[in-house]
Amino acid sequence: MTNSSHADHLQDRLLARSASIGIIGQGYVGLPLALLFAESGLSVIGLDTDDAKVQCLNAGRSFIKHIGPDRIREAVESGAYRATGNFDELAECDAILICVPTPLGRHREPDNSYIHATGREIATRLKAGQLIVLESTTYPGTTAQELQPILEEGSGLSCGTDFFLAFSPEREDPGRGDYNTRTIPKVVGGVDTISTKLAVAMYSIAITKVVPVSSAAVAESAKLLENIFRSVNIALVNELKTVFDAMDIDVWEVIEAAKTKPFGYMPFYPGPGLGGHCIPLDPFFLSWKAAEHGRWARFIELAGEINTSMPAWVVSKTAAALNDHGKSVKNSKILVLGLAYKPNVDDDRESPSYELISELSSRGALVDYCDPYFPRTAPTRKWNLGLESVALSNETLRSYDAVVVATAHEEFKDQTLYAGVPLVIDTRNIVLSQGSADVDMTLVKA
Ligand SMILES: NC(=O)c1ccc[n+]([C@@H]2O[C@H](COP(=O)([O-])OP(=O)(O)OC[C@H]3O[C@@H](n4cnc5c(N)ncnc54)[C@H](O)[C@@H]3O)[C@@H](O)[C@H]2O)c1
Incomplete structure (x- = not known):
């Protein structure tokens, strides 16, 4: 032929x-x-x-x-x-x-x-x-x-x-x-x-x-542009979260207000760090290749730096909140709610929850996790925690000094779960403070 x-x-x-x-x-x-x-x-x-x-x-x-x-x-x-x-x-x-x-x-x-x-x-x-x-x-x-x-x-x-x-x-x-x-x-x-x-x-x-x-190169580049766009915009709101936090302004409310503009704005949301197989990794394919051409992809590197610093920021907010309760991180019982990197999926690849668990444990906290999608942790390239998920119930959550909400699973939106929990650190804005089941709970957005 x-x-x-x-x-x-x-x-x-x-x-x-x-x-x-x-x-x-x-x-x-x-x-x-x-x-x-x-x-x-x-x-x-x-x-x-x-x-x-x-x-x-x-x-x-x-x-x-x-x-x-x-x-x-x-x-x-x-x-x-x-x-x-x-x-x-x-x-x-x-x-x-x-x-x-x-x-x-x-x-x-x-x-x-x-x-x-x-x-x-x-x-x-x-x-x-x-x-x-x-x-x-x-x-x-x-x-x-x-x-x-x-x-x-x-x-x-x-x-x-x-x-x-x-x-x-x-x-x-x-x-x-x-x-x-x-x-x-x-x-x-x-x-x-x-x-x-x-x-x-x-x-x-x-x-x-x-x-x-x-060309194939345009198709390869289009994929990277899409994921760099997400990484940079998530880094932007993550940075603004820390800035507004210092001013006692709720970044989530700011985003809700900004997104009423019908053009020229697209909402991105802060969180405890980037997860998944794509957004934390793909941008670096381009920054690596850019260096070969004598170019520095500064947005990519800066976004990576900000996003990877988020678990440490959440841990420092948790430490400060425990301190306000007269407790230290060391020997406090802390529950990380959610192992998946995003809601309602059984995907924990590159999940920032692993960083949270590891960082809190290394400071001497007694850390458990709860995620209905992961009955136990499996060894990954980086982590081998060997933990089993605790049951999801109000009784369980109340037995911890602090609960850190890391994933917005539907199951975690049931407000009755949080009644009587001494301290909730919410990185996903899913826990209500006012008029919720219990007034004794301290809610910190992080
Ligand atoms: N997961 C996503 O949501 C997503 C989205 C967009 C792009 N991607 C990209 O798609 C690609 C694949 O990702 P994935 O999430 O499907 O990965 P994955 O790990 O879920 O699947 C990859 C599969 O390839 C198999 N495999 C490994 N080496 C092989 C070989 N030499 N021959 C045959 N099979 C082999 C593995 O056993 C595994 O089943 C990656 O480049 C990823 O960045 C993933």
């Missing part, structure tokens, strides 16, 4: 929905995408190096709370979806999507080793006519300057003629009700025009709005 007939052939298979898709990495991003394509009529295999995940998925079970097992079971039983650990099956796929992790290293440098390893696995099996799309968040240039050479050198095939390559950032927001994988618009940038066209054709099968851009 000629290069244009490779592209035409793939385009025809996509239009006829007879194409098959392999999605590498079946985590928070890869799994919903795989199910969406399967539900849209394509044949999908989900590849993962984690055997336990592969078995779990093929048995129709879920390991992510917001993805119901029914969805997985239906996709498996219909024959549209199957998980596998066998990379040789990639040879049968028309398109291969890469959704592997992109962590930061110990010195906050990007770690693209998962992308490179996956690229090498694909390269040895790459066939003419296949489309490869990278979805993992990364710095600009990764697709064209790192992945493309790995694929070409490992396969002997040429990009743009034999195979096609694009980047499309993932905008998955676990727990969100108003948008889902199908309705979140998808930005797509190929390393050449034909790759963009084919990637747009593929995503259009399953996604309502696909937005082509002129």
Whole structure:
């Protein structure tokens, strides 16, 4: 086949929905995408190096709370979806999507080793006519300057003629009700025009709005801009929280007032620090890359500095409030309410609650946590707390010297929980002070 007939052939298979898709990495991003394509009529295999995940998925079970097992079971039983650990099956796929992790290293440098390893696995099996799309968040240039050479050198095939390559950032927001994988618009940038066209054709099968851009680098950069925007704005309100606190002004009330302006303002909310797989990490992909070009991304670094100082600020507010109650942090019983980094999800990645627990414990407090989404803490790359969640009840909360509200789970909004609790440090503005169940409670916003 000629290069244009490779592209035409793939385009025809996509239009006829007879194409098959392999999605590498079946985590928070890869799994919903795989199910969406399967539900849209394509044949999908989900590849993962984690055997336990592969078995779990093929048995129709879920390991992510917001993805119901029914969805997985239906996709498996219909024959549209199957998980596998066998990379040789990639040879049968028309398109291969890469959704592997992109962590930061110990010195906050990007770690693209998962992308490179996956690229090498694909390269040895790459066939003419296949489309490869990278979805993992990364710095600009990764697709064209790192992945493309790995694929070409490992396969002997040429990009743009034999195979096609694009980047499309993932905008998955676990727990969100108003948008889902199908309705979140998808930005797509190929390393050449034909790759963009084919990637747009593929995503259009399953996604309502696909937005082509002129290059993979623009698509890579768009994802980083989105997350830097969030990080910087969250840092801004976190800093203003400390400024207004010194003036005895409630930042939450200020935000409510400001957001009545119908244009030119978008509310962001303070908290005990940044969490999740994206916002605390992704901005540093760009600041690292910027340095290579002799540029310093000062907003990114400053926002990182402010946001990472928030757990310490909450701890100092807790210490001051305990002091007002005639107590020291040392030997005080403190309950951290919430381990998840955001409300109503079972995701504790990079959660500031870990920092709070660790910092309070290191000052001699007797710290427990409560989170209905996490019966016990699991070891992470950084933490191994070995704690079990205490039961959520007013009786339990009253038995602590202080309760630090770290996550705005719906379960924690029941005001009767806080009746008679001596001291509540609320970082999420969910506990009412006036007219609530108990007048003896001291409420400190932090
Ligand atoms: N979680 C989110 O909400 C989110 C949102 C937008 C973008 N992202 C980005 O998407 C990418 C994936 O994130 P995630 O949250 O899905 O991660 P995850 O850890 O939930 O899933 C990654 C999966 O890849 C598997 N894996 C690791 N190495 C592999 C390899 N060599 N071959 C096959 N499988 C492998 C792991 O076992 C795991 O199941 C990251 O770049 C992340 O920054 C995540």
